[in-house]
Amino acid sequence: MRTPWYDRVRKGGKLTVYGDPLLEKGVWHGILELTLKELNTELTKNKINLQLESSPDAPTVTGGGANVSVKPVDGKYQAKYGDMKKTGELASRRTHGRGLPWASEDKKKGKGSMRMEQFHVLVPARPQHAPTHERGRAPKSATVGAPVLKVILAHELIHACGLDNDEHTDDDIFVGVPDIVRGENPDDDRFKVLHQSKVIITPPLILSQTVAKLKEIW
Ligand SMILES: [Zn+2]
Numbered sequence: 001m002r003t004p005w006y007d008r009v010r011k012g013g014k015l016t017v018y019g020d021p022l023l024e025k026g027v028w029h030g031i032l033e034l035t036l037k038e039l040n041t042e043l044t045k046n047k048i049n050l051q052l053e054s055s056p057d058a059p060t061v062t063g064g065g066a067n068v069s070v071k072p073v074d075g076k077y078q079a080k081y082g083d084m085k086k087t088g089e090l091a092s093r094r095t096h097g098r099g100l101p102w103a104s105e106d107k108k109k110g111k112g113s114m115r116m117e118q119f120h121v122l123v124p125a126r127p128q129h130a131p132t133h134e135r136g137r138a139p140k141s142a143t144v145g146a147p148v149l150k151v152i153l154a155h156e157l158i159h160a161c162g163l164d165n166d167e168h169t170d171d172d173i174f175v176g177v178p179d180i181v182r183g184e185n186p187d188d189d190r191f192k193v194l195h196q197s198k199v200i201i202t203p204p205l206i207l208s209q210t211v212a213k214l215k216e217i218w
Helices: 007-012 031-045 146-160 208-217
Strands: 014-019 051-055 068-073 075-081 084-090 098-105 114-124 179-181 190-195 198-201
Touching: 007 014, 014 031, 014 146, 031 051, 031 146, 068 146, 075 114, 084 098, 098 146, 114 146, 146 190
Parallel strands: 014 051, 014 068, 068 114
Antiparallel strands: 075 084, 098 114, 179 190, 190 198
């Protein structure tokens, strides 16, 4: 399912993104800015009418502030928008985030037609590689490096653009289960996809399937 943002935001071609201060204190330090920059390059290159802009204003429960927030989570979380509440749990070591969409029915467009009003991205506080039993040289650290952190975040930001889980693709950063190639050092970690029988390594990339889907709602 696709949930387009409400008209004013969609026509403006801009989503504002607020990074929680906690994000800058741990392994995520600096990653949001880098990810926004790389995603914007991809959006421009693919002629999608959207740019992501960082904002100092946290989204509020009444709908003010930034459109999107990004926050690290270590275990249980609770989020609110209007009179709605979502609770859950996200293990701090996993390598996949979670997106919380807040949408309402668009009465002008008829019953069941939803429009996005706010979006919260939750990222695991300290993503780690799963223990490996491979032979050969053991990597020095279980901590994932910046290239993988960027993919975890970019994936959730694409959800924030309005694409739900059933829109996952099989050949770019929007795959349901990203294939991480572990490097000897965290910054040698990479994310790998198979596109038209060719192996492609990140930086964050958006390929044809995701481009087409995003163009329909932006
Ligand atoms: Zn996803």
